[in-house]
Amino acid sequence: MPTRKSALVTGAGGFIGHHLVTYLVSRGYDVRGVDIKSPEYGASAAHEFVIADLRDEQNCLQATRGMDEVYHLAADMGGIGYITSFHAEISTNNTLINLHMLRAARESAVRRFLFSSSACVYPQHLQESADVAPLCEDDAWPADPEEGYGLEKLYMEKLCQYFMEDHGLETRVVRFHNVYGPQGTYSGGREKAPAAICRKVALAPDGGPIEIWGDGQQTRSFMYVDDCVTGIHRIMQSDYRQPLNLGTDELVSVDALVDLVCGIARKSLKKRHDPSRPQGVRGRNSDNSRLREVLGWEPATPLRTGLVPTYRWIRDRVAADALQSAATAAE
Numbered sequence: 001m002p003t004r005k006s007a008l009v010t011g012a013g014g015f016i017g018h019h020l021v022t023y024l025v026s027r028g029y030d031v032r033g034v035d036i037k038s039p040e041y042g043a044s045a046a047h048e049f050v051i052a053d054l055r056d057e058q059n060c061l062q063a064t065r066g067m068d069e070v071y072h073l074a075a076d077m078g079g080i081g082y083i084t085s086f087h088a089e090i091s092t093n094n095t096l097i098n099l100h101m102l103r104a105a106r107e108s109a110v111r112r113f114l115f116s117s118s119a120c121v122y123p124q125h126l127q128e129s130a131d132v133a134p135l136c137e138d139d140a141w142p143a144d145p146e147e148g149y150g151l152e153k154l155y156m157e158k159l160c161q162y163f164m165e166d167h168g169l170e171t172r173v174v175r176f177h178n179v180y181g182p183q184g185t186y187s188g189g190r191e192k193a194p195a196a197i198c199r200k201v202a203l204a205p206d207g208g209p210i211e212i213w214g215d216g217q218q219t220r221s222f223m224y225v226d227d228c229v230t231g232i233h234r235i236m237q238s239d240y241r242q243p244l245n246l247g248t249d250e251l252v253s254v255d256a257l258v259d260l261v262c263g264i265a266r267k268s269l270k271k272r273h274d275p276s277r278p279q280g281v282r283g284r285n286s287d288n289s290r291l292r293e294v295l296g297w298e299p300a301t302p303l304r305t306g307l308v309p310t311y312r313w314i315r316d317r318v319a320a321d322a323l324q325s326a327a328t329a330a331e
């Protein structure tokens with residue numbers, strides 16, 4: 001009988017990592033998950049789940065030992081409010097995690113190593129208008145990435161290239177564009193726009209106000225998490241060794257995103273824009289031409305379709321949180 005392939009997922013306690021573990025287990029992999037914390041919203045499907053700080057190289061070595069494929073997703077990250085507020089902390093943590101993971105993967109002779117990069121690597125001057133041209137992979141250089149988080153991702157992309165050229169480590173680099181779905185962070189400061197908007201809509205009474213960061217005209221494209229994990233796995237299995245976008249090219253404004261969620265919730269809310277809050281680049285979209293060429297596939301879940309289970313999950317969590325606080329207050 002052929003032996004099962006083994007996979008390490010770092011960041012397995014986080015949003016995408018948790019979904020990826022479930023996907024790989026369903027495809028017959030033997031999965032080890034590693035994270036500094038357990039998954040917040042339900043048990044991991046991983047055969048082995050290790051709590052470890054991957055800033056420490058010894059922990060990275062132990063995590064990678066005996067693994068065929070490494071899906072490296074662990075990172076200190078959050079939404080725009082978070083990544084614009086803690087440049088030193090985020091850059092330091094992610095530099096340590098990434099360098100140590102790469103060295104450990106080489107030392108453990110893993111077959112393939114996939115790095116989760118981000119659309120934040122793209123030059124800011126290419127993202128100054130709401131009806132922005134989609135970003136293609138070659139646009140990343142000459143570089144002018146998002147401070148801190150984006151710069152560190154771009155440097156790690158280069159390290160992946162150097163480890164492949166100099167040491168023969170098979171690396172894959174994937175640039176995610178805004179991922180959303182159930183079981184993602186929805187409160188506490190690290191949540192991203194779709195989850196924050198779902199939470200605000202769930203909490204607002206029908207006819208009430210909703211606070212929106214920026215003027216609401218900033219644009220993004222959003223990818224449903226099931227498409228994201230399918231894409232990650234396909235890219236890992238492909239022979240393509242350069243960075244690849246993984247996102248959708250369905251560009252929407254933040255106001256339009258709010259309208260979609262309100263429609264799903266059957267609520268009519270009054271938008272109150274707050275231009276003093278961070279909104280990131282003015283517009284960002286993914287050019288999927290190369291992704292289509294390489295994989296013959298691209299993420300296809302329409303935003304409205306993916307928002308239905310996302311909103312319902314967040315609405316139920318918000319209701320459960322309110323019950324919990326009421327019970328605690330009554331004690």
Ligand SMILES: NC(=O)c1ccc[n+]([C@@H]2O[C@H](COP(=O)([O-])OP(=O)(O)OC[C@H]3O[C@@H](n4cnc5c(N)ncnc54)[C@H](O)[C@@H]3O)[C@@H](O)[C@H]2O)c1
Pocket residue numbers: 010011012013014015016017034035036037052053054055072073074075076077078093097116117118119175176177178179180185192
């Ligand atoms: N979600 C998105 O829209 C998006 C967009 C672009 C790129 N990405 C990248 O995808 C990856 C996964 O993102 P996510 O949305 O699941 O984020 P997430 O924050 O939910 O998951 C990241 C996980 O990494 C873990 N981690 C942080 N520091 C660690 C450490 N020192 N040791 C071990 N684990 C540690 C966290 O505990 C967390 O569970 C990240 O690398 C992120 O930069 C995500």
